[in-house]
Amino acid sequence: MRKNVGWLCLLMALAISLVAGPLHANEALALKRTVIAPRYDVTKEVTLHGTIQAVVRKPAAGTIMGAHLMVSTGQGVVDAHIGNYFVVGKYAIPFASGQTVKLTGMTVTINQKSVFLVRTMETENSTVTVRNDHGFLVYPGAKARLGTVPSTGGAR
Amino acid sequence: MNFKSLLVGIAIGIPMLIAGCGGGTNLNKISIAITTAPPASLQVNQTASMAATVTMDSSNSGVDWSCTPTGTCGTFVPTHTASGATTVYTAPATAGAVTIVAASTKNSSKTASASVTINNINVNNITIAITTAPPASLEVNQSASIAATVTMDSSNSGVDWSCTPIGTCGTFVPAHTASGGTTVYTAPRTAGPVTIIAASTANSAKTASASVTIDAVATASNITGTYTFFANGTDGGQAPISVAGSVVINGAMGTVTGGEQDYFDITSTNIFPSDPILSGSITVGADGRGTLVVTPTSAPAETYSITVVNNKHILITEFDSNATASGSLDLQTSPTSVPTGGNAFALFDATDANSFGGVLTSSGTAITASEADDDLGGVATFGFAITTGSSFTSPDANGRGTITLNDPNFGAFELAYYVVGPEAFRLIEFDGVGFATGSMYGQGTGAFSGASLGSKFVFGQAGVEAPGPTGLGIYSAAGQFTGNGTSALSSGVADVNLGDGHPKEAADLTAGTTYSISANGYGGITLTGATTDGLANFGVYMVDPTINVSDPNSASGGGGAVLLDLDASQLGVGIVVPQATSPTFVGNFAFSDDGGLATTQSSLFGLVGEVTSDGTSKVAGLGDYNELTIARTPAVTLAGTYTADAANPGRSTMPLTINGAAAPNNITLYQASSALVLHVDVDSPANQSGIIGFGVFEQQQ
Numbered sequence: 004m005r006k007n008v009g010w011l012c013l014l015m016a017l018a019i020s021l022v023a024g025p026l027h028a029n030e031a032l033a034l035k036r037t038v039i040a041p042r043y044d045v046t047k048e049v050t051l052h053g054t055i056q057a058v059v060r061k062p063a064a065g066t067i068m069g070a071h072l073m074v075s076t077g078q079g080v081v082d083a084h085i086g087n088y089f090v091v092g093k094y095a096i097p098f099a100s101g102q103t104v105k106l107t108g109m110t111v112t113i114n115q116k117s118v119f120l121v122r123t124m125e126t127e128n129s130t131v132t133v134r135n136d137h138g139f140l141v142y143p144g145a146k147a148r149l150g151t152v153p154s155t156g157g158a159r
Numbered sequence: 160m161n162f163k164s165l166l167v168g169i170a171i172g173i174p175m176l177i178a179g180c181g182g183g184t185n186l187n188k189i190s191i192a193i194t195t196a197p198p199a200s201l202q203v204n205q206t207a208s209m210a211a212t213v214t215m216d217s218s219n220s221g222v223d224w225s226c227t228p229t230g231t232c233g234t235f236v237p238t239h240t241a242s243g244a245t246t247v248y249t250a251p252a253t254a255g256a257v258t259i260v261a262a263s264t265k266n267s268s269k270t271a272s273a274s275v276t277i278n279n280i281n282v283n284n285i286t287i288a289i290t291t292a293p294p295a296s297l298e299v300n301q302s303a304s305i306a307a308t309v310t311m312d313s314s315n316s317g318v319d320w321s322c323t324p325i326g327t328c329g330t331f332v333p334a335h336t337a338s339g340g341t342t343v344y345t346a347p348r349t350a351g352p353v354t355i356i357a358a359s360t361a362n363s364a365k366t367a368s369a370s371v372t373i374d375a376v377a378t379a380s381n382i383t384g385t386y387t388f389f390a391n392g393t394d395g396g397q398a399p400i401s402v403a404g405s406v407v408i409n410g411a412m413g414t415v416t417g418g419e420q421d422y423f424d425i426t427s428t429n430i431f432p433s434d435p436i437l438s439g440s441i442t443v444g445a446d447g448r449g450t451l452v453v454t455p456t457s458a459p460a461e462t463y464s465i466t467v468v469n470n471k472h473i474l475i476t477e478f479d480s481n482a483t484a485s486g487s488l489d490l491q492t493s494p495t496s497v498p499t500g501g502n503a504f505a506l507f508d509a510t511d512a513n514s515f516g517g518v519l520t521s522s523g524t525a526i527t528a529s530e531a532d533d534d535l536g537g538v539a540t541f542g543f544a545i546t547t548g549s550s551f552t553s554p555d556a557n558g559r560g561t562i563t564l565n566d567p568n569f570g571a572f573e574l575a576y577y578v579v580g581p582e583a584f585r586l587i588e589f590d591g592v593g594f595a596t597g598s599m600y601g602q603g604t605g606a607f608s609g610a611s612l613g614s615k616f617v618f619g620q621a622g623v624e625a626p627g628p629t630g631l632g633i634y635s636a637a638g639q640f641t642g643n644g645t646s647a648l649s650s651g652v653a654d655v656n657l658g659d660g661h662p663k664e665a666a667d668l669t670a671g672t673t674y675s676i677s678a679n680g681y682g683g684i685t686l687t688g689a690t691t692d693g694l695a696n697f698g699v700y701m702v703d704p705t706i707n708v709s710d711p712n713s714a715s716g717g718g719g720a721v722l723l724d725l726d727a728s729q730l731g732v733g734i735v736v737p738q739a740t741s742p743t744f745v746g747n748f749a750f751s752d753d754g755g756l757a758t759t760q761s762s763l764f765g766l767v768g769e770v771t772s773d774g775t776s777k778v779a780g781l782g783d784y785n786e787l788t789i790a791r792t793p794a795v796t797l798a799g800t801y802t803a804d805a806a807n808p809g810r811s812t813m814p815l816t817i818n819g820a821a822a823p824n825n826i827t828l829y830q831a832s833s834a835l836v837l838h839v840d841v842d843s844p845a846n847q848s849g850i851i852g853f854g855v856f857e858q859q860q
Binding site: 037041061062063090137140141142 | 396397426512537541594623625632682683687688695727730763843
């Protein structure tokens with residue numbers, strides 16, 4: 004009988020260990036993550052003032068997908084990418100030709116074409132965040148979630 | 160005559176007598192006869208053997224063969240024979256009377272002759288038989304070698320191949336063969352009886368035929384039951400759209416009779432959770448391609464182009480003016496299942512750029528243990544618990560339940576899940592806070608460790624990127640690796656395309672790479688990012704070794720993981736699947752590809768279709784191609800030529816021409832098994848062709 008109890012205990016211990024397996028989450032060596040700087044660099048941002056010439060919803064080949072504003076500035080016409088969230092749908096802004104805008108962002112060259120990546124956009128009536136600090140487009144309806152995220156960061 | 164004169168005469172005469180009687184040939188005594196005579200008549204170009212024997216020719220000089228009328232009477236091979244030996248006479252190409260002449264070589268005046276009448280071919284005597292028959296049945300698009308032999312055709316004109324019903328019966332390469340020569344017959348794309356016909360070229364009335372039944376790879380009637388589906392993509396405003404649900408299909412009737420779905424569309428900002436499906440329809444062609452129409456109560460009707468992989472698994476892409484969105488349709492085998500025990504999950508939200516995944520242990524109502532990662536807009540956090548505040552509800556009659564996953568970093572995800580089977584669930588967020596979709600798979604009963612990645616695997620992923628100096632806003636990647644069983648990769652390469660004009664091809668994955676898998680299946684792979692355009696931190700969440708993450712109802716191909724990319728400038732979701740040793744790539748495959756392109760303008764696209772691989776170098780087929788803002792084109796041609804990468808077995812490259820485009824899409828294939836190949840598009844905008852894409856080849860069974 005004692006021998007049988009011993010086997011039972013062993014089986015129970017084995018069963019408990021199997022069940023308990025997933026409860027011990029951090030059993031493996033912690034993985035050291037790689038920290039890579041974001042491609043979008045807020046330190047290289049500039050602010051442009053200009054007037055809207057056109058809204059391009061179907062961009063040319065090789066340019067960033069999503070809507071672009073063609074903005075007339077003191078330095079010439081700037082191709083400013085703003086994505087689609089502020090052009091169509093619930094959060095669309097009624098852009099008009101000749102409308103003044105203030106754009107903060109970073110100029111990059113993509114496929115031999117200069118594009119101004121807009122992070123924030125200010126019109127007469129509103130100021131909106133187009134991108135976050137890492138350059139990802141921000142959906143206006145997701146602000147509640149985004150509001151909890153620090154503006155800088157990376158790997159743990 | 161005196162005695163001396165007599166001796167002189169004898170001295171001269173005896174040798175002459177000797178010579179004349181036995182020591183030399185008496186030319187005049189030579190005779191010749193045709194001993195194997197030609198037939199009295201021959202057909203034009205027909206051949207006959209013949210022989211002549213020379214007698215009284217001690218020199219054995221043999222026979223010279225000729226004929227009249229000279230130049231138009233035929234030929235002999237050889238033209239000179241030994242006495243009694245055979246020559247082969249070939250009749251001329253024109254009809255008429257011919258005299259065959261056998262002449263003694265020693266004395267050409269000694270001849271024998273035979274008259275032969277050369278007739279035009281009597282085509283009525285020709286016969287033909289199929290000597291290498293086709294199989295009694297073939298699957299659509301499949302090929303077989305066949306041959307036919309013609310007899311009594313002295314013209315050797317050969318065989319012409321055809322079939323009925325004309326135009327829909329298949330093809331022959333070549334369509335004309337020599338008698339006995341082999342042609343390759345390829346079955347049509349449509350099912351049904353086909354008659355293969357071999358006709359004598361000399362007399363087309365002389366034919367032989369064989370019947371072949373062309374079998375469909377799928378039929379609508381076999382697509383019957385409740386299926387769980389999901390599709391993720393982009394709406395007409397080029398903003399994310401997603402749907403997941405279950406749909407009741409009566410394939411025999413071609414109808415959709417019910418179901419339920421969750422849907423969101425960012426441009427319209429419509430969110431329709433638990434939306435009853437009212438009706439719809441389904442068609443399936445013999446090649447497995449077809450259409451599924453789903454009409455929900457609140458959301459817009461969805462028209463999907465579909466390709467059947469098997470009766471339980473179908474690739475789909477939305478093919479209407481509303482959206483292009485790709486996913487799958489999988490038979491719901493266990494509608495009452497709720498995630499219990501260990502599960503791995505991966506969620507991706509293209510709308511507000513976040514990925515969230517990990518492993519959890521479920522009691523069926525709550526999470527009792529967990530370990531997860533997330534990345535919101537390039538800010539990643541690793542290895543946290545999501546136990547507090549998380550919960551499950553049981554599924555309804557359509558296999559829909561709900562899950563709350565409480566991410567401590569950015570709040571709760573209110574998700575609907577749709578059951579595929581006891582260990583497979585499709586997830587979609589319906590709270591309007593975020594717009595995540597994904598899958599959750601059971602982990603079985605086994606414990607995991609570094610050894611779980613200690614063999615060969617293929618992976619693929621796609622997602623969004625923050626366009627800094629490069630890129631177009633989306634990316635895709637695929638690769639293969641072999642883990643050493645503890646913490647490093649012993650081999651591995653990947654192709655990465657950020658759309659920056661410089662895709663990374665066969666980029667090394669081994670240098671500086673580490674991985675870790677915990678007992679609960681939570682893990683990750685960390686690259687340096689130096690060779691992979693910044694892709695560096697992968698979350699890896701192991702699934703049940705019996706679960707096939709690409710086809711959850713499949714009994715084979717199980718194991719692997721769901722995958723997240725958790726980087727500062729890229730966020731994505733994908734899968735890791737085991738890689739078989741020496742798989743084949745032959746037969747009919749469902750094919751999908753979706754991503755972004757830059758042809759005449761930038762747009763997102765989706766494509767689903769069917770291709771046939773010849774097993775050596777070529778694929779060809781048809782697909783429905785939705786270039787969302789450019790065109791929507793059904794049944795585009797697909798034609799590719801693939802070349803194995805000798806340095807990296809399992810990897811191949813393929814220029815794939817879509818719809819006859821001047822510039823092919825260049826895709827890289829990573830073969831997981833004979834049934835599954837992942838591919839990634841490695842074009843750049845400079846190619847002015849499809850630039851970023853990801854998809855699969857799945858063998859139709």
